[in-house]
Amino acid sequence: xxxxxxxxxxxxxxxxxxxxxxxxxxxxxxxxxxxxxxxxxxxxxxxxxxxxxxxxxxxxxxxxxxxxxxxxxxxxxxxxxxxxxxxxxxxxxxxxxxxxxxxxxxxxxxxxxxxxxxxxxx
Amino acid sequence: xxxxxxxxxxxxxxxxxxxxxxxxxxxxxxxxxxxxxxxxxxxxxxxxxxxxxxxxxxxxxxxxxxxxxxxxxxxxxxxxxxxxxxxxxxxxxxxxxxxxxxxxxxx
Numbered sequence: 001x002x003x004x005x006x007x008x009x010x011x012x013x014x015x016x017x018x019x020x021x022x023x024x025x026x027x028x029x030x031x032x033x034x035x036x037x038x039x040x041x042x043x044x045x046x047x048x049x050x051x052x053x054x055x056x057x058x059x060x061x062x063x064x065x066x067x068x069x070x071x072x073x074x075x076x077x078x079x080x081x082x083x084x085x086x087x088x089x090x091x092x093x094x095x096x097x098x099x100x101x102x103x104x105x106x107x108x109x110x111x112x113x114x115x116x117x118x119x120x121x122x
Numbered sequence: 123x124x125x126x127x128x129x130x131x132x133x134x135x136x137x138x139x140x141x142x143x144x145x146x147x148x149x150x151x152x153x154x155x156x157x158x159x160x161x162x163x164x165x166x167x168x169x170x171x172x173x174x175x176x177x178x179x180x181x182x183x184x185x186x187x188x189x190x191x192x193x194x195x196x197x198x199x200x201x202x203x204x205x206x207x208x209x210x211x212x213x214x215x216x217x218x219x220x221x222x223x224x225x226x227x228x229x
Contacts, residue, residue: 035218045158045166046220047211047217050216061217061218062217097166102171105172107218108171108213112165
């Protein structure tokens with residue numbers, strides 16, 4: 001069965017750092033582009049960023065709100081996706097979801113993890 | 123950035139009703155649009171991609187239409203389990219952007 005499981009969320013002070021991990025199973029992880037999407041409490045979905053596959057040189061894209069502070073990486077040998085979050089702000093408080101891109105279309109997320117909560121507060 | 127605007131923000135309908143949600147892009151995106159369903163406390167679920175292609179395993183009462191700047195998601199016969207918030211997402215250009223969501227409630 002196809003699964004994505006996020007971990008690494010928690011409480012962090014403003015200005016701090018956190019690294020989220022997304023463990024993939026049940027599919028050929030290395031073939032797929034992967035995304036991070038977040039949702040602040042009671043709010044809508046916000047796309048955070050994407051990392052492409054090896055064929056596309058692992059290139060990345062980011063939302064303006066996180067560019068320069070967040071870094072997406074992946075380890076295909078370990079079927080893992082990462083989100084390194086630095087210089088965290090209170091407005092980064094959200095549930096963070098990892099997602100697998102639909103390989104036949106490449107721009108929609110067809111598999112989602114259950115999410116991991118990040119709270120930025122002093 | 124491409125702005126995505128959904129309407130209405132919420133709708134209340136009875137079981138068996140036909141429900142249509144609209145999504146407008148601030149510029150033309152061809153058919154580069156997806157729709158998601160999200161229930162409280164759960165991750166989103168992909169319903170439609172390519173504006174009108176039904177994702178595998180999604181009931182046929184869901185359908186998508188439109189191209190360019192104006193899109194619709196239609197639930198042909200509303201079921202109790204369709205109570206959720208629905209989001210559109212453009213995939214034409216980065217950053218990927220989503221609409222604000224439409225909450226569908228059952229009367």
